[in-house]
Amino acid sequence: MLKNKAIIIMFMLFSFQVAVSQSVEISGKVQSNANVENIHVINKTAQVFTITDKNGAFKINVSLYDSLMFSSIQHKLKEIVISKNEIISKIIIVNLDEQVNKLDEVVVGKVLTGNLLTDIANMEGKPPVNFFDLGIPGYTGKIATQSERRLSQAGDFKPKMLIGMVLGGASLDPIINGISGRTKMLKRRVEIETKETLMLIIKSRLSRDFFASNPLDEELRMDFFYFCADDEHFIKYCKNKTDFKILIFLRHKYKQYLNNLESGKD
Template identity: 25%
Template sequence: MKQYILLTAILVSTFSLFAQDINRVEVNGKIIAQNDVEGVTIFNSSSNKGTTADENGDFKIEVALNDIIEVSALQYVSVEVQVTQDVVDSRILRLFLVEELNKLSEVILLPSLLTGEIHVDIDSTQPQRYIEMHFGDLRDMEFAQDRYSEVRNVITSEGQFYNGVDFARIFGLNKLFKRKDKTPTAAELDSKYTDVLAAKYSQAFISGNFNIPQERVSEFIAYVNAKNFDETLLQDGNEMKLIEYLNGQSELFLKSNNGKE
């Protein structure tokens, strides 16, 4: 019994010393999203310490190699990432968030009073028509231009114009792929990708999050198109992959001869 207690004490001491030997470094982090990021929670589950992002999405947190970082907020999809050696060396951590659409519980208000008799109330209740709301309904909505809207009109299909947002342009691109009477040329596809990327992300968003000078955003989009752009990144559910791809391409663009400032 004494030997068992002694062995347990040695093991506990060993693990404690090992935990104390982990040297963590403070990194400068940034939350990147299209909407408000103030108050987003960043938690290091490996050290049980966390922090929150400010109104600009900036934060500081201590990390070590292979630490698990958890990011959560009500309006965004929760993210869990593992700290790599590049993060430790550069002391920079960028986290991309995607907005989450919350599904609310159904509440029906009846126009008449209930009697308390279940059979009577069931007979007098009018069936409520179920209305299905889904992402595709946005195609039938018209959005008024605001001060953030670009002053531009793009033809997305023959004889038809779409206003405003990237959803319509994406659907226009899908129509291009579905046409059976004509195979689109490479130039037409490049033009479509350019229009979709320009509509999906503003110049300010691309410049601020990928360190591209604003006057060179159009050049950067053309650079991405020239690299055999994978159109599947534009599909629903691939938002994170698209942002990560653009982040990698921005680094190559800035390092290349064409990207030198």
């Protein structure tokens, strides 16, 4: 009888050990006074990641003692280690502290006393002219880069322009620039600038979280982002996309980059 009990206990312990050693999907929820949507949840051990939804909920695969890192601009960085309780319950609740950036108090310009006549007398400078106040139409959209302005000035040749040229009502500039290759060169320059700008934005916003689960030497990181920007699908997969989709693209390029490094060593 005692022997049977011992066997049962050993079997239960063995089953428990197998269970906690395997990867399981857990459901989590982030709680905070700040916005809990789009918080990066990174399994640094397994090198997988996800993001929270608008309610702070997420799902991710973990194993016992995996390290999970929670990161966002609005919160302090937090890292936890998966325990047996999370493996068994498959549920985890994480409280994040809001990131508060306090600046030293500074005094800019004149100190107001509360006396209207005195304060007006102490004021200096003139308010900037607002073209709307003057009734002048103004442009408030995206300011074009120098290359974009040059491309606009060069014009883009269309076959229908030939009819206008024959009739004497069309500019020859688009045709000349098209034949000489200047328009093509300017388009390429605008494309390169667009890619580089997007690449720098992604690097600034996501590099810390990405390299937390995808380690790479500091001196290689800039080269890696240029490697990503050189991909012909970089704009398609990264422009106006969610952080989650961009991280998936970066992860794909990361594997290619490491393979290239290994090939270069051979």
